[in-house]
Amino acid sequence: MALAIESTRFGHVEIDPDTVIEFPDGLIGLGGSRYALLASDPDSPFVWLHCIDDPSLSLPVTDPHRFFANYQVELTDDDGERLGLDDATPVDVYVTVVASSELSGFTANQKAPILIWNGQGHQIINQAPGCDLRAPLFAEVMGNGPGPAEDAS
Amino acid sequence: MLNITRRRGERVVLGDDVFISVLEVSGQTVRLGIDAPRSVRVYREEIWLEVKRENEAAAHATGSALPADLPAPLKAAEGGETKRAAVNPTPPQQS
Numbered sequence: 350m351a352l353a354i355e356s357t358r359f360g361h362v363e364i365d366p367d368t369v370i371e372f373p374d375g376l377i378g379l380g381g382s383r384y385a386l387l388a389s390d391p392d393s394p395f396v397w398l399h400c401i402d403d404p405s406l407s408l409p410v411t412d413p414h415r416f417f418a419n420y421q422v423e424l425t426d427d428d429g430e431r432l433g434l435d436d437a438t439p440v441d442v443y444v445t446v447v448a449s450s451e452l453s454g455f456t457a458n459q460k461a462p463i464l465i466w467n468g469q470g471h472q473i474i475n476q477a478p479g480c481d482l483r484a485p486l487f488a489e490v491m492g493n494g495p496g497p498a499e500d501a502s
Numbered sequence: 503m504l505n506i507t508r509r510r511g512e513r514v515v516l517g518d519d520v521f522i523s524v525l526e527v528s529g530q531t532v533r534l535g536i537d538a539p540r541s542v543r544v545y546r547e548e549i550w551l552e553v554k555r556e557n558e559a560a561a562h563a564t565g566s567a568l569p570a571d572l573p574a575p576l577k578a579a580e581g582g583e584t585k586r587a588a589v590n591p592t593p594p595q596q597s
């Protein structure tokens with residue numbers, strides 16, 4: 350049986366319970382314990398991480414590897430243990446996206462990716478070097494500014 | 503706010519299982535040791551705050567439309583230590 354939510358962004362949405370992602374700790378500073386990924390446009394690289402418990406909470410996310418070829422996620426040992434993750438665990442990685450009226454204003458948060466596996470999700474602090482809190486997604490496209498993502502620091 | 507004076511080597515206990523030790527005091531800097539169950543997330547405040555702000559900024563996006571037709575080819579997700587596993591984007595079924 351589908352879960353129905355009255356999303357402030359999308360209106361009435363029905364969500365297959367099998368696609369619900371449990372976030373035991375919520376998103377950092379935002380909370381929420383159950384989310385689902387909604388694609389409003391199948392061709393878009395962006396999907397919406399929509400909170401099921403709060404119909405007004407949804408945020409765009411994307412697969413960082415589509416934009417940042419060398420993007421890496423490194424966990425602290427504590428996080429690795431806490432989450433029971435190792436290199437062999439297949440994990441989906443998403444980063445939050447701040448949208449803008451201009452393409453050049455779109456940014457992604459490389460520092461706090463969201464890891465999803467086995468129906469659960471966790472937002473962690475990425476220990477990989479060179480991660481940007483507001484990495485321009487379309488800097489190369491717009492041809493302005495230096496390359497964003499893998500700046501050698 | 504509770505205000506507690508501690509010396510080097512002394513601890514504060516939060517609840518029954520979070521222990522905060524003063525490891526070292528040096529000028530303006532205090533080194534703390536935090537011993538907490540794994541389920542407790544510990545952040546430096548400024549990092550927690552900046553991520554919280556980015557999350558909120560992302561959630562404040564207006565409308566539901568995001569660019570689908572991008573003016574440049576996207577890099578394929580071939581790097582691949584990540585695989586699509588249990589979770590797939592679900593098309594919304596709007597009424």
